Amino acid sequence: MENKTKTVEFTSKSRGFAYAKNTVLTFEIQGVTEREDIRFKEYQSIYSRFTADRLTMKLEDYTVPMWGEGHNLYPQEVYAVISENKLLPEVIEKQIRFLFGKGPKLYKEVIHGEGDKARRVRVPIIDAEIQNWLDSWEERGYNHYWDYLKNLITDYYHVKTCVTKYQFNRGRRIGMPVFIDALTYIGSDEARLAARGDFFNQRIKESDCSYVIVGDWLNISGTKYDVYHRFSPSEPMRYPVAVAFNSDKTFSKWTYAYNDWFKGLYEWIKASNLSPRYLNSYLKNALNAHVHVVIPGTWYNAQKTILENICQSNLMGDENTPLQTEYRGVKLVDDKGNSYRFFETMMDDLIANELRRITELMSGEGKNQGKLYATTKWGEDGWKFEDFPGKFNEYFKSVIDYDKRADQVILAGKGISSSITNVENDGVISKSGSDVYYNYLIYIASLTLDEYFITKELNRAIWLNFPRAKSEGIKIGFWLDIPAKQEETSASNRLSNTATADQK
Numbered sequence: 001m002e003n004k005t006k007t008v009e010f011t012s013k014s015r016g017f018a019y020a021k022n023t024v025l026t027f028e029i030q031g032v033t034e035r036e037d038i039r040f041k042e043y044q045s046i047y048s049r050f051t052a053d054r055l056t057m058k059l060e061d062y063t064v065p066m067w068g069e070g071h072n073l074y075p076q077e078v079y080a081v082i083s084e085n086k087l088l089p090e091v092i093e094k095q096i097r098f099l100f101g102k103g104p105k106l107y108k109e110v111i112h113g114e115g116d117k118a119r120r121v122r123v124p125i126i127d128a129e130i131q132n133w134l135d136s137w138e139e140r141g142y143n144h145y146w147d148y149l150k151n152l153i154t155d156y157y158h159v160k161t162c163v164t165k166y167q168f169n170r171g172r173r174i175g176m177p178v179f180i181d182a183l184t185y186i187g188s189d190e191a192r193l194a195a196r197g198d199f200f201n202q203r204i205k206e207s208d209c210s211y212v213i214v215g216d217w218l219n220i221s222g223t224k225y226d227v228y229h230r231f232s233p234s235e236p237m238r239y240p241v242a243v244a245f246n247s248d249k250t251f252s253k254w255t256y257a258y259n260d261w262f263k264g265l266y267e268w269i270k271a272s273n274l275s276p277r278y279l280n281s282y283l284k285n286a287l288n289a290h291v292h293v294v295i296p297g298t299w300y301n302a303q304k305t306i307l308e309n310i311c312q313s314n315l316m317g318d319e320n321t322p323l324q325t326e327y328r329g330v331k332l333v334d335d336k337g338n339s340y341r342f343f344e345t346m347m348d349d350l351i352a353n354e355l356r357r358i359t360e361l362m363s364g365e366g367k368n369q370g371k372l373y374a375t376t377k378w379g380e381d382g383w384k385f386e387d388f389p390g391k392f393n394e395y396f397k398s399v400i401d402y403d404k405r406a407d408q409v410i411l412a413g414k415g416i417s418s419s420i421t422n423v424e425n426d427g428v429i430s431k432s433g434s435d436v437y438y439n440y441l442i443y444i445a446s447l448t449l450d451e452y453f454i455t456k457e458l459n460r461a462i463w464l465n466f467p468r469a470k471s472e473g474i475k476i477g478f479w480l481d482i483p484a485k486q487e488e489t490s491a492s493n494r495l496s497n498t499a500t501a502d503q504k
Contacts, residue, residue, distance in 0.1 A: 075187075
């Protein structure tokens with residue numbers, strides 16, 4: 001073909017023709033349809049996920065953005081999936097304990113050193129006025145402030161959300177110095193943001209929601225629910241009751257927070273949850289025979305002849321020969337003493353009784369150790385016992401290997417080292433002290449934001465009740481003692497006492 005004027009035309013996505021002077025070529029590009037289908041499905045998935053962000057429900061005069069993809073039960077979904085996992089509940093519990101440390105303490109921050117060596121150090125303080133207010137919560141009929149904070153940590157590590165109810169006293173309007181009685185915890189599974197008015201086909205942002213509705217979202221229309229104004233830091237005493245709804249920002253989400261790890265680990269969590277079910281199902285339903293018994297045909301014929309002769313003798317009723325009622329566990333007469341004729345099924349009973357006797361000898365004290373599979377072979381004498389060709393080991397090994405891999409991925413996705421969760425690749429306790437120490441230091445250094453969201457409202461309440469606390473730099477936070485390395489601790493203190501370093 002001369003390189004002159006050419007024309008290419010498509011008759012479909014993947015077919016067409018090209019022609020030039022005196023020459024025509026047809027062509028087909030394979031795989032175009034498949035690639036288009038893949039791209040279309042990917043776009044569909046993206047659109048479906050972000051369309052879910054626009055889903056709302058109407059509740060009287062309020063519009064409630066839904067928390068979850070296609071449902072309004074994201075906290076419940078998270079709990080339902082991870083609660084069945086053998087690893088995640090304890091990993092999250094360890095995260096809660098790591099952050100809580102030795103409990104909340106009042107502190108100030110001071111600067112130690114100068115220049116490049118300067119560092120911030122928390123110094124614990126005793127402030128009787130603030131501490132007395134904190135300790136009075138239970139006397140006022142509320143939960144202890146430790147319980148309040150521990151519950152918020154639990155919610156934060158599940159759904160990155162903390163919901164707090166401000167309990168104002170009656171003197172807030174008349175200038176009483178301490179006008180917040182206490183703070184109380186509201187479960188994130190009960191609380192949803194809400195906006196007044198109609199937001200049909202509009203994306204509701206967190207800033208649009210001036211209300212928090214608390215109720216049973218599994219049956220919100222059939223049960224009682226409460227509507228609260230959101231707490232306003234600029235007007236803290238505006239409402240007699242207010243609820244603060246705080247969450248860590250999730251990229252591309254504008255209303256609620258979503259876990260960074262849950263979606264990506266979802267299939268691995270399900271796989272880890274299913275592993276024991278696969279093994280238990282296999283043990284329950286698979287062929288359980290471990291030994292193949294080969295019964296010689298000569299033995300079968302000999303026993304058959306004996307049974308036939310006994311049955312014949314019983315039926316003839318010879319007075320000089322006593323009636324034989326049983327042979328090797330096979331009943332030969334009925335309950336009334338009438339003799340049975342020989343049936344081939346008697347041989348089945350005879351073999352079953354023999355196998356049962358052998359199984360009892362093999363199993364000993366165990367309940368299910370002697371599993372047998374029997375066949376009859378002609379032309380040989382003597383019973384033979386052979387291993388049954390089952391592939392139990394291969395199946396169990398593949399499931400267990402996959403389960404170990406799922407555990408590794410889950411720990412990596414949670415961003416917490418196996419050395420400080422006490423789980424290594426083979427599920428054994430980590431024995432490396434240096435791994436534990438340095439990974440723990442790295443981990444607690446990453447807890448600043450976690451502590452900020454969890455103590456945010458309590459620190460705000462302290463500053464509102466005691467304005468001097470803000471000017472004096474008094475805060476409440478979790479006191480994390482960092483154990484000194486073994487070589488830095490005297491032998492007398494290694495077991496009885498724990499040397500500690502400054503926090504952060």
